Amino acid sequence: MFRNFRMVSYIVFGRGSFNQLNDILSKQRKDSESVMVFCVDDVFRNKPLRNRVPIKNRDLLVWVNADMEPKTSYVDSLTRQIKDQMNRAQNRTPAGIIGIGGGTTLDIAKAISLMLTNSGSSAEYQGWDLIKNPAVYHVGIPTLSGTGAEASRTAILTGPEKKLGLNSDYTVFDQIVLDPEIIAGVPTEQWFYTGMDCYIHCIESLTGTYLNAFSKAYGEKALDLCRQIFLEGGPESDDKLMMASYCGGMSIAYSQVGVAHALSYGLSFVLGLRHGIGNSIAFDYLEEFYPEGVAEFRRMTDKHRINIPRNITAGLDEEKLNRMIDVALILEPLWENALGKNWKEIMTRDRIAELYRKM
Numbered sequence: 047m048f049r050n051f052r053m054v055s056y057i058v059f060g061r062g063s064f065n066q067l068n069d070i071l072s073k074q075r076k077d078s079e080s081v082m083v084f085c086v087d088d089v090f091r092n093k094p095l096r097n098r099v100p101i102k103n104r105d106l107l108v109w110v111n112a113d114m115e116p117k118t119s120y121v122d123s124l125t126r127q128i129k130d131q132m133n134r135a136q137n138r139t140p141a142g143i144i145g146i147g148g149g150t151t152l153d154i155a156k157a158i159s160l161m162l163t164n165s166g167s168s169a170e171y172q173g174w175d176l177i178k179n180p181a182v183y184h185v186g187i188p189t190l191s192g193t194g195a196e197a198s199r200t201a202i203l204t205g206p207e208k209k210l211g212l213n214s215d216y217t218v219f220d221q222i223v224l225d226p227e228i229i230a231g232v233p234t235e236q237w238f239y240t241g242m243d244c245y246i247h248c249i250e251s252l253t254g255t256y257l258n259a260f261s262k263a264y265g266e267k268a269l270d271l272c273r274q275i276f277l278e279g280g281p282e283s284d285d286k287l288m289m290a291s292y293c294g295g296m297s298i299a300y301s302q303v304g305v306a307h308a309l310s311y312g313l314s315f316v317l318g319l320r321h322g323i324g325n326s327i328a329f330d331y332l333e334e335f336y337p338e339g340v341a342e343f344r345r346m347t348d349k350h351r352i353n354i355p356r357n358i359t360a361g362l363d364e365e366k367l368n369r370m371i372d373v374a375l376i377l378e379p380l381w382e383n384a385l386g387k388n389w390k391e392i393m394t395r396d397r398i399a400e401l402y403r404k405m
Contacts, residue, residue: 051299052215054196054197057221058070058222059225061227062225064098067099067185071185074183075102080104083105084106084108085144085145085147085155085158086099086147087112087147087150088112089112090147095146114318115202115319117204121154121161129162139182140162141183143155143158143181143183145184147187147190148189149188152195157201160201162182164178168203169205169206172203172205172212174213177216183220187222187223188288190232190240192243192244192287194243194247194292194296197292197294197295198298199213199214199215200217208376209311234350238346238352239320242325242326243321244287245272245276245294246303246306246325247297249336251294252269255384261296261298265297268290268297271286302379302383304380311324313358316373359402370402374398
């Protein structure tokens with residue numbers, strides 16, 4: 047059977063397109079009682095973007111803290127907060143959830159939209175196709191580009207036992223707004239590490255065993271854009287990065303990522319590293335698997351004067367090391383994409399431990 051996966055239903059792209067958000071949402075408001083919930087990265091609490099969010103009288107504004115990787119406990123807490131406020135207003139379910147921020151905020155918004163219609167904790171749905179009920183209408187507006195969260199069918203969360211996404215066709219955004227104007231001015235390191243998430247997506251997708259013409263078409267375009275952005279630069283870099291992020295996310299929709307992402311999940315779970323930084327740390331030690339990609343990645347780090355963290359696993363005790371290995375090994379589709387069906391013979395616990403110790 048060929049995968050029949052869902053894509054984002056509606057996309058608007060262009061500088062200034064954020065200004066269309068009110069018109070887009072008005073079509074989803076059934077009546078004057080309809081409530082939209084805006085989940086906005088709290089970095090914008092005192093920024094001009096705050097005043098551009100089209101909030102109506104009954105709408106809710108939820109400030110999302112994205113300082114750390116998103117946790118299931120945080121998603122559950124925000125979901126309860128929204129349900130409580132909706133109950134007090136005698137509204138049963140919001141008309142929509144709108145995520146405005148980087149990949150963390152977008153994943154949190156996707157997860158909330160699912161948990162408003164599915165009972166229990168979000169930790170119960172970490173895995174593939176465990177979500178039973180369709181999500182609330184949800185919109186993604188990236189203010190930082192690279193993760194591909196705006197295009198993907200997963201909301202990556204760290205739970206009590208593992209770091210794993212809520213992977214579901216219901217997770218995909220109904221609408222995304224891609225406005226390059228609102229990603230301008232991101233600090234260089236944050237811009238770089240988030241962009242490298244996209245670059246590494248492409249390298250892993252294009253060299254994986256799951257590769258097909260669909261994922262290759264998106265992956266090759268995203269990789270070409272990444273090379274223009276991080277090796278050449280230019281006035282349209284923000285526009286290109288926004289499209290590279292989308293195409294990179296699409297490239298793994300019909301494919302998968304690989305070794306760097308699998309190892310990064312373990313680093314994030316145990317050491318609390320941000321996803322893009324964890325990917326970059328891991329990728330820098332994977333010449334054996336991605337020799338050309340790693341060499342090009344190093345040219346990019348040199349050009350932008352980025353110092354990749356070193357010795358982060360020095361002195362790590364065996365218990366934490368084994369926990370990282372356990373988290374990495376859960377991600378079987380990633381390993382199979384990278385190494386083939388016999389990946390367990392290649393990537394043993396000892397081999398993963400060796401790679402982690404190098405970091």
